Amino acid sequence: MPSRLADLIRRARRLSAERDRLIDSLATEWTRALRDQGLSAADLDELWAALVEDAVRRGSRTAEGKWTAQAWRHEAQEVVARVRQKVEAALDER
Numbered sequence: 001m002p003s004r005l006a007d008l009i010r011r012a013r014r015l016s017a018e019r020d021r022l023i024d025s026l027a028t029e030w031t032r033a034l035r036d037q038g039l040s041a042a043d044l045d046e047l048w049a050a051l052v053e054d055a056v057r058r059g060s061r062t063a064e065g066k067w068t069a070q071a072w073r074h075e076a077q078e079v080v081a082r083v084r085q086k087v088e089a090a091l092d093e094r
Helices: 002-033 039-063 069-091
Strands: none
Touching: 002 039, 002 069
């Protein structure tokens, strides 16, 4: 049993690292796309909210019953919040 637990921990760490890399990549792309666009804070709020809703809608269709809509929403909110934090910090640097 300890070997199985160790395997699960390694897998969880690997998946977490991959998720972090994807979030960093998305943040870099969004920063490039949004820089010098002249968007207001309200515009950005709408963008992030729309991204969450789009992710929930797309995820719910492709999940094949593996995740509930509530689980998709939670995950989407968490990911978009992390991307948003990185993007807005990068945009504020200039």
